[in-house]
Amino acid sequence: xxxxxxxKRRAGMTDISLSGPAAAGKTLPPAQARATxxxxxxxxxxxxxxxxxxFLILPTLYLILGAFQNADGVFTLENIVELAQPTIRAAYWxxxxxxxxSSLLGxxxxxxxxxxxxxxxxxxxxxxxxxxxSGVASQFAGVPLAFAFLATLGRLGLVTVLxxxxxxxxxxxxxxxxxxWGLTLTYLYFQIPLMVVIITPAxxxxxxxxxxxxxxxxxxxxxxxxxxxxxxxxxxFLGTVILLFANSFGAIATAYALTGSSLNIVPIVLYAxxxxxxxxxxxxxxxxxxxxxxxxxxxxxxxxxxxxxxxxWLK
Amino acid sequence: MKSGKFWAWITFILGAAYFFIPLIATMEFSMRMKRxxxxxxxxxxxxxxxxxxxxxxxxxxxxxFTIILGVLLVVPTAYxxxxxxxxxxxxxxxxxxxxxxxxxxxIVFGYIRMYGSNSPLPFLSSDIGTSALLVIxxxxxxxxxxxRAVDTxxxxxxxxTLTEAAxxxxxxxxxxxxxxxLPNVLIAVxxxxxxxxxxxxxxxxxxxxxxxxxxxxxxxxxxxNRAYEPAALAIIAFVITWGCMSIIQVLSRFAPKxxxxxx
Numbered sequence: 001x002x003x004x005x006x007x008k009r010r011a012g013m014t015d016i017s018l019s020g021p022a023a024a025g026k027t028l029p030p031a032q033a034r035a036t037x038x039x040x041x042x043x044x045x046x047x048x049x050x051x052x053x054x055f056l057i058l059p060t061l062y063l064i065l066g067a068f069q070n071a072d073g074v075f076t077l078e079n080i081v082e083l084a085q086p087t088i089r090a091a092y093w094x095x096x097x098x099x100x101x102s103s104l105l106g107x108x109x110x111x112x113x114x115x116x117x118x119x120x121x122x123x124x125x126x127x128x129x130x131x132x133x134s135g136v137a138s139q140f141a142g143v144p145l146a147f148a149f150l151a152t153l154g155r156l157g158l159v160t161v162l163x164x165x166x167x168x169x170x171x172x173x174x175x176x177x178x179x180x181w182g183l184t185l186t187y188l189y190f191q192i193p194l195m196v197v198i199i200t201p202a203x204x205x206x207x208x209x210x211x212x213x214x215x216x217x218x219x220x221x222x223x224x225x226x227x228x229x230x231x232x233x234x235x236x237f238l239g240t241v242i243l244l245f246a247n248s249f250g251a252i253a254t255a256y257a258l259t260g261s262s263l264n265i266v267p268i269v270l271y272a273x274x275x276x277x278x279x280x281x282x283x284x285x286x287x288x289x290x291x292x293x294x295x296x297x298x299x300x301x302x303x304x305x306x307x308x309x310x311x312x313w314l315k
Numbered sequence: 316m317k318s319g320k321f322w323a324w325i326t327f328i329l330g331a332a333y334f335f336i337p338l339i340a341t342m343e344f345s346m347r348m349k350r351x352x353x354x355x356x357x358x359x360x361x362x363x364x365x366x367x368x369x370x371x372x373x374x375x376x377x378x379x380f381t382i383i384l385g386v387l388l389v390v391p392t393a394y395x396x397x398x399x400x401x402x403x404x405x406x407x408x409x410x411x412x413x414x415x416x417x418x419x420x421x422i423v424f425g426y427i428r429m430y431g432s433n434s435p436l437p438f439l440s441s442d443i444g445t446s447a448l449l450v451i452x453x454x455x456x457x458x459x460x461x462x463r464a465v466d467t468x469x470x471x472x473x474x475x476t477l478t479e480a481a482x483x484x485x486x487x488x489x490x491x492x493x494x495x496x497l498p499n500v501l502i503a504v505x506x507x508x509x510x511x512x513x514x515x516x517x518x519x520x521x522x523x524x525x526x527x528x529x530x531x532x533x534x535x536x537x538x539x540n541r542a543y544e545p546a547a548l549a550i551i552a553f554v555i556t557w558g559c560m561s562i563i564q565v566l567s568r569f570a571p572k573x574x575x576x577x578x
Contacts, residue, residue: 044395045403051388052410055451056458059425060417066428113330120323130327136553136560137334139513143534144552147545148337150538151344158340189337192330243415250418253519253531257538267420267520274424274524289421296416 060293066286079287088269092291095249095266098180102187103244109188110195111237118203131200134193141190146257149186153177178259186258187248194247195240202236235307242303246296266292338553345546357547366533374522374530377446378515381453382508385461386497388454390504393465394496397474411462414455423452423521445525452521457511464510468503469496471570502570506563513559517552 070076083089117127152159153170154177160170176182206229214224252267266288272278273285348356361367396404414422426448432440438448454461477499481491497504519531534552538545 041399045392045400045407048388048392048407048410051451051454052413055426055455056410056413056417056422059422059429062429063421063425109330112326116323116326116330119319120326121320122323122327126327130330132560132564133334135564136557139510139560140553140556142517143519143531143538144517144549147534147538147549148341148553151546151549152337152340156344158343159336189334192333246416246418250420252418252420253535256519257535260539267418270420270424271520271524274420274427285424289424292418292421293416296418300416 063286063289064293066283067290070283071281079281079283080290082281082284083287083291087264088288091264091266091269092295094180094263096295098183098187098265099245099249101180101184102191102248103241105184106188106191106244107195107237107241110192110240111199111233113192114196114200114203118200130196134196137193138190138197141251142253143257145186145189146254149177149182149189149258153182153185178262180263183255183258183263183265186254187251191244191248194244198240198243199233199236202233206232238306239303242299245299249296250292338550341546341549341553345543345550348543357543358551361537361544361547361551370528370530370533373528374516374518377450377453377527377529378512380450381457381515382511384450384454385457385507385511386504389458389461389465389507390497390500391492393462393469394474394492397466397469398478408462411458415459419452419456419518419520420524422455423524426452427524439525446527449521449525449527449529452525453511453515453518456518456521457507457514460510460514461507464503464507465500468500468570472496472499502566506566506570509559509562509566513556516555 067079068075068077070078083092113130116122117130149157151157153175154160155171157177163170177186210228211224214228219227250267252265252271255263255265256268256271270285270288270292273288277285279285343353345357346353346355348354348360392407396407427439430436430438430444430448438444474496477495478491481495486495517531517534518529519535522529523532523535534545534548537548
């Protein structure tokens with residue numbers, strides 16, 4: 001037993017003796033006291049752990065394992081290879097395109113709006129109005145959002161009709177709300193506000209003094225942005241981009257209500273597969289689900305990697 | 316700086332236009348049901364539809380159960396992590412963030428395969444079991460928001476002192492959590508609850524794949540079959556979301572700001 005062991009133990013004991021259920025076990029030898037305490041410690045988080053295992057982790061693992069098995073339960077990579085078949089590959093491709101476009105556009109537009117309301121010298125009400133509205137709009141997704149955009153940009157939507165009355169027919173110029181750009185434009189309705197809500201505190205964190213300090217040291221406006229502002233907001237910006245990406249990559253309700261199944265994004269293919277095994281291969285369905293987790297997971301790994309790199313650099 | 320202000324206004328106005336035009340268009344569209352005049356006919360039809368009332372009630376009940384389950388799950392865990400197992404915090408935080416990474420459709424797919432009628436835990440073999448699974452799925456979706464809200468609330472109180480004080484007075488764990496900790500983080504819990512409500516009330520994916528008569532699938536069904544009612548429903552849904560978010564804002568004014576009370 002290392003010297004000081006008892007001392008440390010005693011200190012630990014008094015520290016938690018009051019709040020500890022093991023208070024009564026004070027007279028026991030340390031080893032026994034620990035033995036009786038440890039399980040009760042963990043008991044406190046047991047419901048959560050069990051819930052997370054049963055309803056979050058195990059169902060996901062089940063699908064991941066299924067993606068690597070054939071119908072007889074034998075290990076195979078066949079399902080993963082099958083993902084390359086044209087319809088599925090096209091679905092992944094359009095999903096990735098919509099998610100990348102809506103997350104990047106949403107991130108930059110959201111950032112611009114956040115900078116405008118924090119740093120742009122606008123009256124105070126614009127800030128509170130924007131933040132309140134963003135809070136609402138970031139949660140306004142799903143089926144109702146699709147309805148709103150159909151009423152706006154659908155064939156009989158207000159904007160379409162107004163533009164047509166001034167001689168500009170959107171639909172003859174190749175626009176369709178049931179298309180890649182239509183869907184991206186719709187997703188921006190919750191992507192931009194989400195960015196605004198998350199990034200505004202980060203921009204608030206940029207002190208006025210930093211700009212003054214940089215100016216005193218002779219930095220140009222561009223240098224100030226490149227060397228001070230961007231490194232400071234970079235991690236939260238990147239994190240939000242990843243969040244926005246995952247947000248649109250997994251979304252199905254809006255697309256389903258908007259386009260029916262005319263735009264085959266991955267969640268819609270998976271939805272059809274769950275409903276009626278349209279691929280006639282249950283394990284291929286698992287592989288599609290695995291592919292979705294893989295992509296959102298990969299995005300997160302990139303985020304963590306970028307973040308540790310940028311943090312190291314900041315030090 | 317003058318030009319900066321100019322661009323700030325341009326950004327703000329363009330943003331406002333993008334966000335208000337769809338709302339105005341939807342409002343206008345929803346009022347066009349009667350030919351040649353604006354009316355609230357579509358709203359009357361929607362609100363009078365018994366399927367609307369049934370599915371909406373179902374979703375409200377599901378949301379209430381989701382909130383109860385979420386609170387029961389999150390409050391003791393977040394409390395215990397703060398008090399006793401701070402070393403477990405990164406793990407629990409990671410788990411609570413997983414629903415943002417794993418899409419809802421994947422989670423529910425897993426449920427369908429794991430809890431079918433032939434499984435050891437046949438949730439899906441009965442109506443009530445399926446509804447329970449729906450509530451569980453919703454609680455999973457709301458987990459990131461609920462956990463963050465409660466954890467922020469716990470940060471503003473001195474968990475250890477409160478616990479010890481309660482223990483000196485002879486309180487057990489249930490009493491401590493329900494009568495000491497919960498009232499102290501009530502504002503945070505309510506914020507999480509209303510956010511959960513906003514997320515759950517119109518949720519489509521899980522409800523539809525579990526075949527529940529919820530509001531989300533009803534919305535989708537109306538959207539596929541009607542012209543003006545969907546616009547009216549979109550406005551109603553927007554108002555509900557707005558209501559939830561306003562309540563959260565009002566609540567946040569009551570939240571204890573004196574996080575570092577000197578004790």
